[in-house]
Amino acid sequence: MNVRLYVWQRLTAALMVPLVLAHVAVIFYASRKGMTAADILARTRGSIAWASFYGAFVVAAAIHAAIGVRNVLTEWSPLEDRGAGIFASAFGALLLLLGARAVAAVVLP
């Protein structure tokens, strides 16, 4: 871990704190109101606000998790900085792809 990765990991963590709280609140709201999938999709489809909210969440989570995985690999596996960086970047790209796919599924009209 160097200062550049440290700053990115802390910044994405700080960004995710309110996003996680809002996400949990949304889950509680939707389940307490007994909303169906169709109800939820009716609100999220075409919504730039929900697309921005979960889009930012996915990007922050992908960066944050990839840096964390890189650290775990450099300390706990035989991989050196370069190998761990390549693996972690691939892991982050996978998270980004899966997350973007999930966001697209609920916000695209």
Next chain:
Amino acid sequence: MATTLRVFRWSEGDAERFDDFEVTAGPETTVLDALVEVQRGSDPTLAFRYACRVGMCGSCAMTVNGRPRWTCRTHVSSVVKDGRLEIGPLENLPIIKDLAADMQPFFDKWQRAKGAFVPSQTRNDEIERIRPDSAARIAADAAIECINCGICYAACDTVRWNSDYLGPAALNRAWTLVNDVRDGANAARLQAVAASGGCHACHSHQSCQELCPQRLNPTASIAGLKRRTMWAYLKGEI
């Protein structure tokens, strides 16, 4: 009090083993006293390192019943368990022979962390006036009494997992110099401790703080370096 010392033995070409020695330890007998008694009375080939015997030089640190300790200031009575003491060399360092660890990697990392003072003035300049109550001097004073014993380095999980990590002592030393207004190499020093294996590798487990015989807090020094390097990075200084 009759005490059994179970002592780690190894020299190049031999297999590792433990040898048992019986010693009589009084209430004031230190672990180092007990080892000296073994070396003088039972086995003159037993190798270990010490110099001052009064907790100043940092030479005699060893692993005692699983924890790194300064043996010259550790009473046998305070650490003995069921009449036994297991003594080994410091962890996380190569072994020269028996209980003597090779401190070379430890001091190499002091060099990598730019642990040497670099004067910014000459002997012809005015002597710098430093207020003892200034924030920088208070921060430096809190970390300055390191005796280079290597106990924090041996206790550190991150050093164990990441051989590239500079370790608590070298980073603590860097922090004292970062807070020394007379030093002229802080840009290079911040660069060095902000690189891979530097202060950001620390997990703040605080074993260094718990076991430091000088009761220093290298974790706090490292946290200071994390903050200082982060701002320097955001300002584009490093």
